Amino acid sequence: MENFELIKQGAEARIFKGLYLGKPTLIKQRFEKKYRYPDLDEHLTKERIKAESRAIVRCKNVGIETPALYLIDLKKRCLYMEYFEHSITAKEFIMEASNEFIEKLSYDIGATLAKMHENNIIHGDLTTSNILIVNQFGEKCFFKDYSKLKLVLIDFGLAHIDNSAEDKGVDLYVLERAIISIHDNPEKIFGLILKAYRKNTNGHNNVIAKLDEVRLRGRKRLVVG
Amino acid sequence: MVIAIGFEGSANKLGIGIIKDGEVLSNCRTTYITPPGAGFLPKETALHHRENVLAVLKDAINESKIDVKDIDVVCYTKGPGMGAPLATVAVVARTVAQLWNKPLLGVNHCIGHIEMGRIITGAKNPTILYVSGGNTQVIAFCRKRYRIVGETIDIAVGNCLDRFARILKLSNAPSPGYNIEQLAKKGKKCVTLPYCVKGMDVSFSGILTYMEERAATLLKEGYTEEDLCFSLQEHVFAMLVETSERALAHCNSTEMMIVGGVGCNERLQEMMEIMCQERGATLFATDERYCIDNGLMIAHAGAEMYKSGIRMKWEDCTILQRYRTDAVEATWRKD
CATH class of the missing domain: 3.30.420.40 (ATPase, nucleotide binding domain)
Structure with a gap:
């Protein structure tokens, strides 16, 4: 990992960038969490590296944009993957973009999630921080021409494969809550996401019904303090 | 005034x-x-x-x-x-x-x-972990309200601890959680238990069921009550610290505050403190009088x-x- 530069400490991992086999590469290192009991930490870390790699490969197979996977190093707790030179998170994008672009993005998020769920991939940690907006032409420009942008899903550490409406519903619920807690017009953004989701899935009725159920579950659990 | x-x-x-x-x-x-x-x-x-x-x-x-x-x-x-x-x-x-x-x-x-925690600790705009017998929530202040960023999707962490204490027939004085904490300090072996984090939400009912079904067997197999208390704490607190860390990152916050009855558990505070140090955040916690x-x-x-x-x-x-x-x-x- 020489010549790699630390660019971010996320909640789960340290992110480095550099060159690997001549390609701009991002290393995601799930470093040791000192607060966790060592055996538990190692077990969880390995599970998540495996989950992430599997989900990325599966997404690639069905045509969902994710970073390309270059190397898995379980010993050093690292994943090597494609680095996007010019990208911002959907969270940053929504904070600055025009209403028109936010609407387009919301729609695209919905359509992408639909495709993901149609293939029984559950992301497990959907937030607007885990969706990247990448300029396909390598330009450092995100707010002028929407057609030049593509949407890339990242952070599959909690991903798994499941065909149940329950898990898909929870997946959407997690995203809804993340949007509510951070964005100014959550109803509109999530409304559009769901609209696109409905349009692009077959079994959506079950999933949306589950989502409604999970939302209620959310309110019920408030009991004693 | x-x-x-x-x-x-x-x-x-x-x-x-x-x-x-x-x-x-x-x-x-x-x-x-x-x-x-x-x-x-x-x-x-x-x-x-x-x-x-x-x-x-x-x-x-x-x-x-x-x-x-x-x-x-x-x-x-x-x-x-x-x-x-x-x-x-x-x-x-x-x-x-x-x-x-x-x-x-x-x-x-x-x-x-939340407000008591803020005035006692002096935290300005913290991300909050509220953990008690009936509530488990990760909270951030946004647009004039305390928003629930993550929470338990079934039982509260304190409820999980209390009910585990009942399995072992531990005393409820001064509180079951306190007695689990004291026993856990002497625990040596860690049993692998379910670990359930969904995004920023957590679930504890599976762990409790696991313990209800297996505690007796585990005790026969050579694990002590201390080991079980230790294992349970290590798992449930790791889940809470992990989701708290995710919320800190999501909200770009540098202050973390723990409130609620389970918040006076020193092992939880210690784990949270290590997490905060690793990412340059400050932990605010209170003692049992206010927790x-x-x-x-x-x-x-x-x-x-x-x-x-x-x-x-x-x-x-x-x-x-x-x-x-x-x-x-x-x-x-x-x-």
Whole structure:
């Protein structure tokens, strides 16, 4: 990992960038969490590296944009993957973009999630921080021409494969809550996401019904303090 | 200057506290403790509160050395909580408010914890982990409300600990969680248990079921009670610290605060402290006087509401068993 530069400490991992086999590469290192009991930490870390790699490969197979996977190093707790030179998170994008672009993005998020769920991939940690907006032409420009942008899903550490409406519903619920807690017009953004989701899935009725159920579950659990 | 008295009785703690502009005048409390192996039920808990509330009220007033005339507002826990105990305490608050001719304010219990934590620790705009017998929430302040960023999708972490204590027949005095914590300090071996994090949400029911089904076998296989307490704490706290860290990152926050009864667990505080150090954040935590349910926090949150101009009509001074943290607009916060 020489010549790699630390660019971010996320909640789960340290992110480095550099060159690997001549390609701009991002290393995601799930470093040791000192607060966790060592055996538990190692077990969880390995599970998540495996989950992430599997989900990325599966997404690639069905045509969902994710970073390309270059190397898995379980010993050093690292994943090597494609680095996007010019990208911002959907969270940053929504904070600055025009209403028109936010609407387009919301729609695209919905359509992408639909495709993901149609293939029984559950992301497990959907937030607007885990969706990247990448300029396909390598330009450092995100707010002028929407057609030049593509949407890339990242952070599959909690991903798994499941065909149940329950898990898909929870997946959407997690995203809804993340949007509510951070964005100014959550109803509109999530409304559009769901609209696109409905349009692009077959079994959506079950999933949306589950989502409604999970939302209620959310309110019920408030009991004693 | 505002002097407020607060009545709390949403669960098995009965507390009355008096506060004067952030200065603690009194904070009295009594706890309904059930025999080992048993939890507290609404009817008996309400009875406990009924039998003790006047004595606690007298203590709180005497200790504060104020004249009740000087009180500006009477505050009580409106919810969330168990119906019967809530109603018992609300009736007393309502009565004294009329006797003393003071305005009455119903306070959200969770908001009480948060505001008390903020004033005691001095945290400005922290991401909050609220952990108790009935609640497990990760909270961030956004657009005038305390938003629930993550929470338990089934039982609260304190409930999981309490019920595990019942499996081992641990004493409920001073609290089951405290006894688990003491035993866990002597634990050596860690059993692998379910670990359930969904985004920023957590789930504890699976771990509890796992323990209910296997505790007896594990004890026969050579694990000690200490080991089981240790294993359980390591797993559930790791889940809480992990989701808290995710919330910190998501909200770009540099302050982390722990409130609620489980928040006085030193192992949880230690784990959270390590996490905060690793990412350059500051941890704010309080001790059992303010962590565990108390009347003072209700008085303080009520005083903040009162100062910001909130008044409640008598007919609105009811109780709500379900009352979400984000149902309250934080009119007293200027940011």
